[in-house]
Amino acid sequence: MSFVLKEADPQLQAAVAHTRQVVAQLHAELPRWGLVVWTAGNVSERVPGADLFVIKPSGVSYDELSPDVMVVCDLEGHKVTDGTPEWLTPSSDTAAHAYVYRHMPEVGGIVHTHSTYATAWAARGEEIPCVLTMMGDEFGGPIPVGPFALIGDDSIGRGIVETLKNSRSRAVLMKNHGPFTVGRDGRDAVKAAAMCEEVARTIHIAREGGDLAPIAQHHIDSLWDRYQNVYGQHEE
Numbered sequence: 055m056s057f058v059l060k061e062a063d064p065q066l067q068a069a070v071a072h073t074r075q076v077v078a079q080l081h082a083e084l085p086r087w088g089l090v091v092w093t094a095g096n097v098s099e100r101v102p103g104a105d106l107f108v109i110k111p112s113g114v115s116y117d118e119l120s121p122d123v124m125v126v127c128d129l130e131g132h133k134v135t136d137g138t139p140e141w142l143t144p145s146s147d148t149a150a151h152a153y154v155y156r157h158m159p160e161v162g163g164i165v166h167t168h169s170t171y172a173t174a175w176a177a178r179g180e181e182i183p184c185v186l187t188m189m190g191d192e193f194g195g196p197i198p199v200g201p202f203a204l205i206g207d208d209s210i211g212r213g214i215v216e217t218l219k220n221s222r223s224r225a226v227l228m229k230n231h232g233p234f235t236v237g238r239d240g241r242d243a244v245k246a247a248a249m250c251e252e253v254a255r256t257i258h259i260a261r262e263g264g265d266l267a268p269i270a271q272h273h274i275d276s277l278w279d280r281y282q283n284v285y286g287q288h289e290e
């Protein structure tokens with residue numbers, strides 16, 4: 055373990071406390087949008103100003119996910135001593151999250167789900183083609199497939215980074231596993247997870263009715279640019 059959090063400065067302690075609260079609240083969004091069942095899935099978010107992140111504990115019911123049971127880890131995936139019960143261990147995907155944070159400094163939040171339609175595409179090892187304007191907006195192209203990898207070490211994280219490094223997508227379908235999404239923070243990554251499932255479902259249904267209609271790449275580029283730089287509210 056890198057250090058004992060209770061010995062850190064008050065500003066860092068406050069940042070950790072805030073992040074724990076945010077991550078606990080964001081976990082409620084996963085069942086709300088139908089993205090998880092039982093205890094599957096997880097959200098993590100970086101702690102501002104520190105090489106730390108907060109993640110869900112392993113195997114704990116969503117009804118029991120309060121800020122005080124969120125687990126603080128360093129960027130090697132080690133649990134940091136911070137006063138939480140010793141028996142609380144971080145998510146089984148912690149090593150993957152830590153690897154992504156170490157190698158993608160622009161990422162501030164990560165989400166993993168087993169949402170039905172996105173996971174069905176992952177089970178086929180098939181990328182989701184960009185045939186909806188909302189997909190051009192949100193993902194800037196297809197949602198790619200990452201390699202098969204087992205849980206337990208940073209293999210999944212390596213696959214995520216390798217797949218997304220040359221893609222505008224904020225989602226990756228890890229083969230035979232399910233979707234992982236990244237974002238500026240945890241909320242942004244949750245949004246990407248919800249949008250990933252929505253387009254996976256819609257395009258699955260569309261394909262059952264016949265051939266999909268492709269969108270020209272220059273239109274996808276235009277959609278991406280507008281949504282990322284013009285859409286929504288922007289501070290002056």
